[in-house]
C-alpha cells in the first residue's frame with residue numbers, strides 16, 4: 006500500500022508531529038509513504054510536489070511549528086476539472102490512500118474527492134489519460150482525515166491538534182496584559198481567532214479568569230452592550246482593578262453584523278467613561294512550537310490513522326479524540342455536523358448552535374458567567390460552611406480548582422472557607438474566611454495560594470480536626486491533592502466511629518504532577534510538568550555542540566511512568582526507562598546496544614527519558630556509567646535531572662481548564678450531598694467516558710500498593726507508539 010500525506014488549509018501547530026507519526030507508523034507496517042507538498046494545490050500540481058518519504062524525512066520536525074510539507078489554499082481543487090487532474094496525479098503516482106490533515110474545508114475537499122473518485126477514473130480512462138485497467142480494477146481509494154485546526158470547530162473530536170498550543174499562546178498573552186492592566190487599572194479588549202467558533206475565546210476566558218466574553222455561538226440580544234458595561238462597572242465598584250474582555254473575531258450582533266473591537270470600545274467609552282485598549286492577537290496564535298499535549302495528540306491520532314488504513318473498512322473517516330481515546334467518525338458525518346453549527350449561527354439559531362457544540366462547551370459558558378461576576382448572586386444562607394484545602398506537594402492548577410469552588414458555592418449562597426497548609430492547618434484551625442474578590446487573580450498563579458504541605462495526621466490531630474469541623478460548622482470538605490492527601494481523607498473516614506463530626510461529605514480532586522492517582526486518567530498539574538520537561542528537552546536538543554551524545558533526562562512521577570512516557574513521545578526521545586518496565590542490567594545493555602546502533606548509523610544526539618522511580622536499585626548516575634562503559638566509545642553520556650523545575654511556573658491552559666472543570670464537578674456534588682444529608686467520600690476524575698465520580702474506597706482499591714501506582718494505567722497503551730516512533734527504521738538506515 007502506498008499512502009500520501011497532505012497538510013491543507015490554515016496551518017496548525019502539531020501538523021509536523023502528525024506527519025512524523027503517519028510516516029513512521031506506515032513505514033513500520035511496510036507501507037510506502039509519499040509526502041505531498043502544498044496541500045490540495047500540490048495534489049493538483051503533481052510532479053515535484055510528490056516526494057517519496059523515508060524514515061529520515063520525518064526526523065527533527067517534531068518540535069517545529071507550522072508544517073514542513075507546506076500548506077496552501079487551492080482554488081484549482083475547488084473546481085471539478087482540478088480534482089480530475091488531482092485524481093490523475095494520484096493514480097499515476099500509484100497512491101492507494103490519502104491522509105489529509107486540516108480543518109473542515111480541507112476535509113470537505115477530501116470527501117468530495119472520494120465521492121467523485123470513480124467518475125473521475127472513468128472519465129480519465131475514456132480520455133486515455135490513465136490505463137483502462139486502473140479505472141476498472143481499482144481498489145476503493147482510501148481517505149483518512151485528521152483534525153488539524155486551532156479553531157477546534159470540528160465535530161468528531163474533543164480536541165483538534167493546534168488548539169491547545171493556541172490556547173497557551175492566548176493565556177500567556179492575556180496573563181501579561183492582566184499584569185499591566187492591574188498596575189494601571191486598565192481595561193483591555195482582546196481579539197482572538199475563531200471566525201465561526203468561540204472555543205478559543207471561551208476557554209481562553211475561563212483559563213485567564215477574564216471578565217467578559219463574546220463568541221459567535223451566543224445570542225446577543227439588543228441589550229448585550231448595556232449588560233456588559235453594567236457588569237464591568239459592578240466589578241470596579243467591588244474592587245477589581247482591571248477588566249479583561251475576550252472576544253472571538255467572529256462574534257456578531259443578532260442580525261449577523263460583526264461586532265468590532267471599536268464597537269466595544271465605544272460602548273465602554275459612552276457607558277462607563279473608560280478608554281479601553283485593544284489588542285488583536287492575530288497570527289501569533291497559529292505559530293510557534295506545539296505544546297506537549299498537541300505533540301502527543303498528533304502522534305496518537307497519526308498512528309491511529311495508519312491503523313485504520315491497515316483495516317479492510319474503506320469508509321472515509323476522520324480520526325479524532327473522543328473522551329481521551331482515538332475514534333473514527335465517518336467523514337460525511339464530521340462535515341455535515343460541523344457545518345450544521347455554522348448554518349445555525351448564520352440563521353440566528355443560537356441555542357441550537359450551542360447545543361451542537363456539546364455539554365462541556367455549554368458548561369464552560371455557564372460557569373464563566375458565574376466566575377466572572379462582581380459579587381455572588383445569593384446572600385450567604387444559614388447552611389454552615391464548606392472547607393477546602395490543598396494537600397502537598399503542590400501542583401500547578403490547584404488554584405483554578407479553589408477559585409471555582411469558592412465562587413460557584415458562594416454564588417449559590419453557600420459559605421466557603423479556605424484552610425491554610427493542608428491537614429496540618431485543619432488540625433490547628435488555620436482557617437481563611439475567603440471572600441469573593443480574594444480569589445480574583447488566582448487563576449494565573451502556580452502552586453497553591455492556600456499553601457500545600459504534606460502532612461500525616463496523628464491520632465491527636467484527628468481529634469483536633471473533628472473539633473475544627475464542629476467549631477466552624479463545616480458541613481463538607483473539598484480536598485485537592487495527590488496520593489498522600491487521599492490517604493489522609495481515608496483516615497478521617499475511618500475515624501468517623503470515634504468522632505461523629507467527621508461524618509460529613511468529602512470529595513477529593515486529583516492534583517499532582519505525577520499523574521499517579523486512582524479514579525482518574527488525568528491529574529491537574531501533569532500537563533504543566535509535561536510542558537516544562539518538553540521545553541527543557543527542546544533546549545537540550547539545540548545544544549549544537551552535542552555531537553554523538555546521549556542525554557539521560559530524569560523526570561518526576563514517583564512510581565508512575567506517565568511523565569516519562571508522555572515526555573518521551575513529546576520530545577521524540579529514543580527510549581523511556583519507566584517504573585512499569587523491569588529495569589535490569591540485561592535490559593540496560595540491550596538499550597545501550599540500540600543507542601550505539603543509532604549513533605553508528607549517523608545519529609548525533611539521543612534522548613533517554615528516565616522516570617525517577619524507574620528502578621529501586623539503579624539511579625541515573627549508574628545508568629550513565631553503564632551506558633558509557635558498554636557504549637564502546639561511540640558516544641558520550643550526560644545526565645540532566647530536571648527536579649523541581651517540573652512543578653514550577655504558571656499553570657498551562659489545560660491545567661487551568663481541567664482544574665476549573667473538576668472544581669465545578671466536585672463542588673456541585675458536595676453541595677448535593679450536603680443537601681441530601683449524605684456523608685459520601687468520593688473522588689472526582691476524568692475517564693474514557695468523561696468526568697466521573699467514584700467512591701474513595703473504590704478508587705483506593707484500584708491501587709496496586711506493592712508498586713505504588715494504579716493497577717490500570719490508560720497511558721501505557723501509548724508504549725507501542727513511543728517504541729515505533731523511536732525505532733531506527735529501515736529507510737533510516739539507508740539514508741545514514
Ligand code: ADP
Pocket residue numbers: 013014015045046077078079080082083084107108109110111112113114115117154
Ligand atoms: P481549512 O481546512 O483550514 O478549513 P480552507 O477552508 O481554506 O481551510 O480549505 C482548504 C482547501 O480545501 C481549500 O483551499 C480548497 O482547496 C479545499 N476545499 C475547501 N472546501 C472545498 C470544497 N467545498 N470543495 C473542494 N475543495 C474544497
